[in-house]
Amino acid sequence: MFDPLEHPGIPVDHHGRHWHEFDVEPLDTRATDPFTLRRISVMAAVEANAEHFDRQFANRVQDADARRSVNRLGDATAARRRHIAAVRAPVRGAAEYAINRERAAFDTAGWAARNEREPDRSWAYRQRAWQHLERLRRSAESGDRAHLPWASQVADEVDGLWPPRTTAPPRSWTYSAPVTQPLSLLHDWMVHAGDRRAAGYRPEARGGGWEALVVHESASCYLYYAFMAEEDDPRLRPMWELHLQMQLAHLHAASDLLRRYSDRDSHEVIGEGLPEPVTLRTDRPLVWVHEPDRPKRNRKPPDSGPDVLELLTAQHARTSRLFSRAGSTGDGAHMAFGDLARLIAVHEIAEEQMIHPLVRRLRPDDQLADRLLDEERRISDALSDAVRAAAHGHLDDTVGGLRDMVTAHSRREEHDEFPRLRRSVPVQERREMGRAVRAAEAAAAADAGPRDPARAVAQAADRVRDALADLT
Known part of the structure; x- marks a missing residue:
């Protein structure tokens, strides 16, 4: 205390x-x-x-x-x-x-x-x-x-x-x-x-x-x-x-x-000390309730969706939430890790094929894209280790290190890479890239197949590569 x-x-x-x-x-x-x-x-x-x-x-x-x-x-x-x-x-x-x-x-x-x-x-x-x-x-x-x-x-x-x-x-x-x-x-x-x-x-x-x-x-x-x-x-x-x-x-x-x-x-x-600190970021239930069956407001969506940087930032936040669920106890942790592994694979492939090449084209002398690609290769290796550990019931031994790597990598992208692209790439081009990423993500989610993380990750990666190849 x-x-x-x-x-x-x-x-x-x-x-x-x-x-x-x-x-x-x-x-x-x-x-x-x-x-x-x-x-x-x-x-x-x-x-x-x-x-x-x-x-x-x-x-x-x-x-x-x-x-x-x-x-x-x-x-x-x-x-x-x-x-x-x-x-x-x-x-x-x-x-x-x-x-x-x-x-x-x-x-x-x-x-x-x-x-x-x-x-x-x-x-x-x-x-x-x-x-x-x-x-x-x-x-x-x-x-x-x-x-x-x-x-x-x-x-x-x-x-x-x-x-x-x-x-x-x-x-x-x-x-x-x-x-x-x-x-x-x-x-x-x-x-x-x-x-x-x-x-x-x-x-x-x-x-x-x-x-x-x-x-x-x-x-x-x-x-x-x-x-x-x-x-x-x-x-x-x-x-x-x-x-x-x-x-x-x-x-x-x-x-x-x-x-x-x-x-x-x-x-x-x-008293003799302050209470233990509570945080704004929490997994505890919030004061709202989610009612998917309740009628939604009638609003006409705009013709253009979010751009690719907003989509990838949202995926970073979703990854953090899945890490929290995967680190909990119970049957839901294994299912959450399967979703997490697929999301990381989809996310890194999209960045590898669309975002980092764009950074390299805009600034050929900058080594930022190479450093991020090197980090993603290490994340891919750590993800493979975590998938193998999960298959043998030892997920807790590896998920912490994977989370630290992914969190640091995401923060570096949001601080260093995304602001450069936001300043240099027109909004319409970013939106077109966002549509491509959404289509690739939908292709990866279609017929998700087995709950085995190793096979699910491989299938999702193949679908994303095929979808991006067709769209770009």
Whole structure:
């Protein structure tokens, strides 16, 4: 258990010396893991609320020295908020802004509803999540009618998602601002920060004041600690670690004020340690339900589908989900690994025959395509080893290494290769390549045949090669 009071952090007066250490370039929305983008959006909104709380709290403090101390905390929080805002992905239009905002708010409210221990609060967060889901559906349909291919993908994702038919609260949906529960306070912050209409939210500090300040600072420590543990982007993890060290100093400053003016110890308020971090990326059921038999919205799909880079990025995300299922226990793990093996084979062949040659043609002197092809050969060898291990019941011995290789390879493609193609290849050409990949994937899925992974992978690979040869 992580006890933030055992770590001193970086003193508040020294924060200005460390901003130059992590000068992160603004992230490309299309080439960045969506959960990384959501962490950035959530943390920027939470820091804005934290700054507002510090300013409000300082205005209520009577002692001049204490007021200066709290104002210094607010100044440092504002600097962190600006630092986070500098790496947020640039928005390319009003439609993209609306969809990104509602998607992040939907995920945030769902995250809070899953992990909130108080039934009334959990129900209220579910209601908020369903409201954002409906707004997300409307925004995606508007973008779909404007023939934005990425909006069409979002519309497809949410088309079958509906709130449960029975939505009555367990007792009452009215809830008050939390005081001494860091996790509940964190949920309250995140949900309010995710709602654009709550820009005027004024955090309350009931129960004496200094205790609330300690709880607020500990909640921010918890959030930075959880995001640092979850982040796998090498550009962002050092930033979360730096901000955590700064926030730890905030907590110690608040603890000193609590001890000086209330004669209480912080452990009496927040306990002996923070709960184990929960993550935005989770396999736990979300607050929506999937009802494939329920009538879908009538919307006319655009004439052009997603381009090849969007398709391959979606396959990366699907691969990650299948790895999680293949690493679980039970009969479903073997079936998930069979689907995973076929998907990796189809994906790598499509990139080998369409994407990497295009990169080599655009930049003949660049060695990126050769490095990626070499990685794919190693992935193919590791996949063969995993297939053989699965046939003998020893899948756990190999799937972890395969997952690390595939994850690193996918991230390198999304960071280095895909942005170059997005800048250099016309949209219409990318869409034509996307149609070819979809046709090849459909050919690989047709008559999937035996559930034996080795034979299934070989058959899928042959079908993809034949389909791409006919289409290109």
